[in-house]
Amino acid sequence: MNIASNLRLLALLSAGYALGTLRGGARRRFESLAREQASVRASALLWQERLAGFVELAPTVEPSPVVWTRIRNLVDGELQRERMSFQPSKPSAQAPSAAPGWWASLPLWRGAAVLGLCATLLAGFLASQWWREAQGIRPVQYVAVLADEGAAPSMLVTFDPRSGQLTLQRVGSYREAADRSLQLWALPPGRTPQSLGVLDPSGPGMRLPVDVQSLRQAPALAISLEPKGGVSGERGPTGPVLFKGPLVEKTL
Template identity: 50%
Template structure:
C-alpha cells in the first residue's frame, strides 16, 4: 500500500517514527519510503519538530539521595565478597590464565550487570514517582501548548542537488506565517543572504522573503502567496537579498515541492 495516498495513516506513522515507537521492520520500511518520497520526509520532520518542543515541559528530577546510598552499598558489598572469594583461591589456581581466574572475571561481570540493572530500576521508580507528582500541572501545560500549535496547511522539504534535506518549510494559515527550519549543515557567509522564492507555473519567480542566519526563521505570508505554487527555491544572494522583480541572481541552492496537507 502506498501510504502517500493515505494522509491519516502517513501522519500516524510519522508521529510514531519521530517518537521512537515505530520499530523493527516497520521503521526500516518507513525510512526507505522517506528516502524515496518528499511527502514522507516532510511528515517525519514535522512530527520531529512537534515532539522536540514537548521535552521542554518536563523539568529535570534528581533521584533521592537514598537511591545512590543503596547503590553504593551494593557496590561495596560486591567488592568485599569478591575480595573474600579471591582470598580463598589456592595459589596454584590463581596463576594467570587459570580457569578459576576466568570464572571470577565472568562472575564479576555478571554481578556488575545485575547491579546496573537494579540501579536503573530503582532510579526509574524514583523518576516515575516524581512524574506522577507533577502530572496534573504537566497535562494542563501540554493542553495549552497543543491548543496553540500552528495549523500546518502546506509543507515542503527543500533539498540540494544531492537530495540532502536542508530546509523544512511550513505554512500556518491561521497566523499567516511561513516557518523555515534549517535541517542541514549549510550556513551562508556573513556577507551573504539566503532568499526564498515561489516558482508558480507560467510566471517568473516571486520573492517570499530574505532569510536571517537563525536556525528557525519566520516570514509573514498570505495563503495566496503559497497556494497553487508547486515549487519553492532558495538562492544565495548578496547581503540583504535582491528585488523580487530581478529574480534570483545567485545560485539556487535548495529546491522542493510544496505539498498541501489535510487540516
Template identity: 60%
Template sequence: MNIAAHPELLDLLAANYALGTLRGGARRRFEAMAREQAPVRAAALTWQGRLAGMGELQPPVVPDPAVWTRIHNLIEAEQASEAMARQRAASPARARAATTGTPATGGWLRSLAVWRGASLAGALATIIAVVAGLDLQRQLQTTPAVQYVAVLADDKSAASMLVTFDPKHNQLVLQRLGSYQPGADKSLQLWALPPGGAPRSLGVLGDGPAIKLTASEANLRAVPALAISLEPRGGVPSERGPTGPVLFHGPLIEKTL
C-alpha cells in the same frame, strides 16, 4: 524492494510520513517496512524528532476568565452528585440498623469519611479533566493549520529546510533542518517557482533556526515548487529573480486541512 538501498527515496518517504502527507496504502506499506527494516524505522524516527520542535514555536495563551467559572460550576455539580449518592447509600444502612437494633452512628461516621474522601477525589479528578481539556483546546486553537508543506533539499537530496504555510495567520514558517549558514555578507532568499513563469520572491530569511514570513494563499496557489538561493545581504528585488546559486529546492504539496 529494499528501500534502504535508495537513501534519497527513503528520506523523502520518511519526511512525508512524519508530516502526514503519506496516506492510504502508501502509508501502510511504509509502516510495514519500518517494522521489518531498522534503517526505515530510524529514518521515520529522525524526521519525527525534527518536526517535534515545531510545537515550541507557539506562544503561550492565557485561559479566559470564564474558564475558572466553569471549573467552579463543575465542582459544585460533582459535589451535588456525591451528596445524592450519600443519601441513597445511607437509606439501606438506616434500615439495617432499625432491623438489628444496632446504632448506626459509628458506621455513619465511617461512611461519611469515605464519602468525603470520594467527593474530594472526584472534585480533583474533575479539575484535572477540565484543565487537560482546556490545554488540549488551547493547543488545537494555537496549532497552525498547515495547508501547504515543502521539504527543500540540496543537490544530494539532503533535507535542509522545512516550509509550511499557516492560512489562519497568513504565514510561511521555515525551520532549518540542516546546518548550512550563509556568510556575513550573504542572505538566503525564498522563491516561488510558478509553472511557465519567472521566479517570485517570498522573502529573505533571517539567521534564526525558525523563520516566519508574511504570505497569502494567492502567493502559493498553483505553485508546484519552492527554492532558496544565496544572495547579497538583504536579498534582491523580486523582479530580478535569483542572482546567486540555488542551494535548496523541492515540491510544494497542498494538503487538506
C-alpha cells in the same frame, strides 16, 4: 499500502518515529519512504519539531549513585565472563550457578515495559488528537522540505492558513556568510520566480507573511544565495539556487 494517502497512519508512524518507539525493520522502512517521498519526509520533520517541546520542558534528572554502581557491576561482570571464557574448562569442576543480576530483575523489565507503553500511548494520543482536529477543521496547509543537490534536507517550510504566514525552520547545518542572505522563491510554472522574502540569519527559523494564492500557483519552492539583504524579485534569483523542493498540499 501508500501511507502518504492515509493521513492517520502517516501521523501515527511519524509520531512513533519522532519518539523512538518505531524500531527495527519498520523504522528502516519508514526512513526509506521518507527519502523517496517528500510528504512522508515533511511529516516526520513536523512531528520531530512538535515533540521537541516535550524534551525542552522535561526537568533534568541526575542518575543516582546506585545506578552508576549497578552499571559498573554489570560492566565488571561482563569483563569477568569474557576472561573466564578463554580459560580451559575442567570436567571435574562444576561451575556454581550464578545469581541473577539486576538486569534480570522482573521489576526492572516491568518498568522498561511501562516506559515503552507510555511512549507508545503518547504517540497514539498525539496523533489521534491531531487526526480529530483535522477532521473538524481541515484547513489546507502547504509543506515543503527544501534539500540540496545531495537530497539532504536543509529547510522545513510550512504554511499556516490561520495566520497566513510561512514558517521556515532550518534543519541542516548550512549557514550563509555575513555578507550574504538566503532568499525564498516560489516557482510558478512558465513564469519568473516570485520572491517570498529574505531569511533572517540570526535564528534557526522565522515567519514570513505570504499570499496563499502565490502558493497555490507554485508547485515548488527554492532558496538562493544572494547579496546581503536580498535582491528585487522582478528578475528572479541572481545567485546560485542552494535548496529546492516540491510544495505539498496537505489537509491538516
